[in-house]
Amino acid sequence: MGACIAFLGQTGNLVRVRSEVDAHHELAGIARRFEGAKCVLFERVKGSAHPVLVGLLWNRNIVGSVFGVPTERVPFVIADAIGSWQKDKAALPARILAKAPANEVVEAQVDLSSLPLPVHALQDGGRYLDSSLVLARNPQTGGLNVSVHRMMVTGKDRLSFLIDPGRHLGDYVEFAEQRGESLPVTISNGMGLAPWIVSTLPRLGDGKPDIAHHMIGRPVDLMQAQTGEVPAYADAQFVIEAEILPGVREFEAPFAEVTGYYGGRDKRWVMKVNAITRREKPVFHTILSGQEVWNAVGFTAEAAIFHAVNTKIREVRAVFLPPGGCGFYEAVVQVENTRPGIAQDVIRETFRAFRSLQRVIAVDTDVDIYSAVDVDWAVTTRFNPDTDLMVLQGEEGHILNPMVTLDPDGKGGKVTKVGMDAMVPYDQKGEKFERVRFLEVDLERYDIKYD
Template sequence: MTKTVEENVELAGKITTPTYNSNLAKRNVADLQGVVQLLKEKKMLVRVKSPVDIKHEMAGIATRFDGGKAVLFEKLKNTDVSLLTGLYWNREVLAEIFNVKEKDLPFLTADSIEKWSKNPIEPIVVENGPANEVIIKNKENLLKDIPIPTHGLQDGGPYLDSCVLIAKDPETGVRNASIQRLMVTGPNRMTMLMDMGRHLRDYYERAEKMNKPLEITINNGVGLPVHFASTTPSSAAPIDADELGVASQLLGEPLRLLRSQTVNVEGVADAQYVIEAEILPHIRENEGPAAEVTGYYAAADDRWVVNVKAVTRRKQPIFHTIMPGKEVYNAVGLMAEASVYQKVSSMVPDVIDVYLSYGGCGFYHANVQIKKSSEGVQKNAIMATFAAFPPLRRVTIVDEDVNIYDPEDIEWALATRHDPERDMILIPDARGHELNPITNDGIGTKIGIDATAPYPRPWEFQRLDMKEVMLENYDIEE
């Protein structure tokens, strides 16, 4: 990742940053319909044509393709709506949609965050769009016709897990976008989790003190730009900024928002479904268990209650869900990597790249690549990385000749360049992420690992290298 994509800046003598023009709106991949069509054309889509139950069976099939092609279920039982999953679990698929090389995805997201922070493109509000072709109000069961699946065998109920939730600051009116898990508990009722330290929870707690519900829209099946914008870390998007502007940058034009029917919060005009709702004050009801980012079930507890007031949708929607696992790691990790890189490289220019690994749930472990200009910068990079993304539990720093995307290469660096006695930093009792069961409600020990060679690099740390050749230039029979 680099600071500015358009400037073609060479960083640390190693990388030259490309320039991007991935205008999704003009390429007709700004919504799920366009994405599905592109993936069909590129042979990057699995199509399940057999009737499938949304309770457990869909997830059981989808997990067999984890990390590969996206999966479209064309015949769900008891509904005419199709369902898409796996959109985020393969970076090759995401790169195809954005029309960039896979290795350049973080450059694209980093560039969008930087441009947005300097010159935001405000979303525009419209009265009509695809997401309100059908309007459903004053109905006893507003959620009945939405095919909301149950993934894990021990999940507490059907879950919305990929929706972008939009709320407004109860005092300033600034919009916030985030992804929350919501469990269906009744015809027009859900319970939800709100993580500590996030802007949505801050909004809610201030509204609750006023004895007011917090109005929201729950947007299912949004395009990739909106989804990525909603995962922008708070360190890159202050509470007084509308991070939906990041979606405008990725789109290449202002994001269109849709005026709601029953709440004073907009929905996403190109979404598949918009659920208009409110989070009720002073009421808590059971939520969970729930399959979570960690690969464990989050325990059930009394949590926040959502009252559904209306639903609008497309005439022929595609329901979108995210499977626990690699899909969550990429959905969160790409924007987090971009944000971490920007912040850390601004403090430690030696930093070349950042990767939040799958083994670390895309949330808890960061591999950081540097080109050392002096001894000690690796320790600065460790501390800066923890500061840039508080959920992290482990940061591993390696040299520029180590592939941070390859667990085997990271292990090689640990085996040959890391001395546990002097190359570890322990930070006890630090705030992390409360969904990680090894922490005590989010409090735990963080570890920084220096797996870099000494500077200047002695001969005994010179890595074996070979001549680069192009096999197609040779007559080879296999």
């Protein structure tokens, strides 16, 4: 993450807040004013010696610049990395180091209050780790997996946290609990964009961390833990070593979630912290629920959806999960219109590829999927509810969306999903649906005065 901060500064994409701020509500209140624009580095946080970075993912153009590609190419960088990893999972193996930047300092005492963990929203239940990468081993195979979870501090050495349905970590914990065993994990805070983005990819299983190696063309080093057999990221700013306690559930939340509402309070999984290590001069990383989460999920879901659907339907050209869909719930898919019924096929496959989706809109290649106005125009002028509406009842829903009817066990839920074919009817292409065009001109060639 240090390289990211340096790059942001060099490119004019970093705001430095030099006044002392309180991590309890004030930090997030200031950060919110910059949301979607430049990243924010809080240099002085009350009661802590460590700065805090916010906003690394809330501007898609900045993310593209960090990867050195146009913004619309970022999902394809991720999709290409997934494909390369799946072809050869043994390529670009990571080293596991004994000494690394992330363990320059081994804290003598375990005390989570020494970290500048913020309380973001006004009704949040406590201080949270919301952008840290949890590494765990599959207890049946030993394979390494990585994911991101919201984790609330409940004591100097204790965290309660949420596991979304479908996460491999949930399977690992269930298997360990059946054997009456704790599950060791490491929690890495302050990583670069590639490992962070990979941690949010769904359902890829053992070896998923290695996808980041294919994104940047080199291995991302790991390091040995002080107390367990699960490694951590060698370049992290902070590392927390912990174990998930078998059969223990304690209250977690409320927490400001991706939906713009609070996730409800309930008894959830518990970690006991065994060690904390860090860099000599670390920077803590946090995210605001909102555009950062929407983009993080959007980039990875767009990659996963494109990879899955384009494999079956080659006419798919691009996928975008717009901010209004909270990164989880709406997809716009751009499709080459080559045959009758292709939009319906694309919509079904898109829902299969990403189960959290509740609305999918298929559009032609002349529609700018990144423009809400253009997509709305296509729906208004090309979508016929009598023939182009797909309604899927009783489908799997994402439990954080308040419109989902939860199952009795609270681990899943059902919702009605909607697909919209906003493509020109295949048998009506021609003058009726020819878009108005104007001559493309270069304004630099003209003497123009702006009053």
